Amino acid sequence: MAATSSxxxxxxxxxxxxxxxxxxxxxILHRLTGLGTLLFLIIHILDTSTVYFFPSLYEHAIAIYRSxxxxxGEIALVFAVIYHGVNGIRLAIVDLWLPxxxxxxxxxxxxxFSFVLSVLLWTPAAAWMFLSMLKxxxxxxxxxxxxxx
Amino acid sequence: MATRSREITPTxxxxxxxxxxxxxxxxxxxxxxxxxxxDVIVGVHAIDINYVALRxxxxxxxxxxxxxxxxxxxxxxxxxxxxxxxxxxxxxxRRNWSVFLFTxxxxxxxxxTIALVKGARPELA
Numbered sequence: 001m002a003a004t005s006s007x008x009x010x011x012x013x014x015x016x017x018x019x020x021x022x023x024x025x026x027x028i029l030h031r032l033t034g035l036g037t038l039l040f041l042i043i044h045i046l047d048t049s050t051v052y053f054f055p056s057l058y059e060h061a062i063a064i065y066r067s068x069x070x071x072x073g074e075i076a077l078v079f080a081v082i083y084h085g086v087n088g089i090r091l092a093i094v095d096l097w098l099p100x101x102x103x104x105x106x107x108x109x110x111x112x113f114s115f116v117l118s119v120l121l122w123t124p125a126a127a128w129m130f131l132s133m134l135k136x137x138x139x140x141x142x143x144x145x146x147x148x149x
Numbered sequence: 150m151a152t153r154s155r156e157i158t159p160t161x162x163x164x165x166x167x168x169x170x171x172x173x174x175x176x177x178x179x180x181x182x183x184x185x186x187x188d189v190i191v192g193v194h195a196i197d198i199n200y201v202a203l204r205x206x207x208x209x210x211x212x213x214x215x216x217x218x219x220x221x222x223x224x225x226x227x228x229x230x231x232x233x234x235x236x237x238x239x240x241x242x243r244r245n246w247s248v249f250l251f252t253x254x255x256x257x258x259x260x261x262t263i264a265l266v267k268g269a270r271p272e273l274a
Contacts, residue, residue: 011236031232038225045222045261051201051269053260058198059274065193074188081184085177092170125189136194 022111023104029115030087033080040077071133075126082125083118090114165227172224179217202269211265218261226254 018024047061064070090110094101134140157163187196204210230250237243 007238008236034225034228035232038229041221041225042257045218045257048201049260049264051198051205051271052264052267055198055270055272055274058201058269062193062196065196071193074193078184078188081180085173085181088173089177092173096167096170125185128189129192132192132194 022108026087026111026114029083030091033084033087036080037077037084040073066136068133068137071129071137075129078125078129079118079122082122083115086114086118086121087111169224169227172220175216176220176224179213180221183213183217198269198271198274202271205265205268211268214265215262218258218265222254222258222261226250 015028020027047058050057050061065074094106094110131142134142191200205214230247233246233250234243237246
């Protein structure tokens with residue numbers, strides 16, 4: 001068991017302290033966004049299944065999703081899904097069709113590009129969801145106040 | 150720079166390696182459209198059991214959701230296995246984790262599939 005715990009410690013410190021710059025950050029972010037999305041996915045499959053198994057419980061599940069902490073979590077989830085997808089397709093394209101492009105320089109540039117692209121894709125969705133949260137949970141209708149609603 | 154290549158005997162993990170990439174590419178349109186439609190365009194405040202019932206009455210959406218369930222969850226559980234194998238090194242422990250993850254994946258997938266195929270029952274809500 002001692003060997004196991006020192007292995008875990010070595011793995012965790014290795015994750016954190018390895019100085020691989022862009023590729024390292026992309027690796028960490030890819031794992032965190034993937035695990036976060038998976039955690040949501042498990043809850044989401046099971047709570048949505050209540051529509052058949054326990055229909056009276058579904059309303060309670062949806063009420064939780066409508067709460068402010070969960071709506072903020074959903075905004076974060078959208079970033080996780082976008083980043084995991086953009087970074088994942090970067091990996092898939094290079095792995096499957098352009099293995100010669102696995103160079104440090106190309107990797108660093110493509111990591112930066114995929115991060116910026118993810119933020120650009122996420123921003124409008126995040127803004128829209130944030131406005132929806134203000135409207136439904138705080139009765140602040142920003143679009144109506146701007147004369148756009 | 151020339152790439153080297155050599156023949157490898159396909160194993161579960163080499164096949165899964167390919168399928169993580171294939172399913173990942175497929176999930177970009179499938180999962181992104183699902184998230185944008187339900188979370189951004191429709192929004193959680195407009196979703197209730199009647200909405201789900203209406204949606205699952207459409208065979209096209211059921212097939213779409215079955216693909217989504219099959220590919221996303223298998224992709225995610227295999228990914229979790231990859232992460233865990235960074236921490237778990239003995240053959241025995243890896244085997245136990247694999248059995249546990251496979252069983253969990255199978256049970257949740259079956260639950261989700263039954264719900265999708267049978268549809269919502271708003272009359273019991």
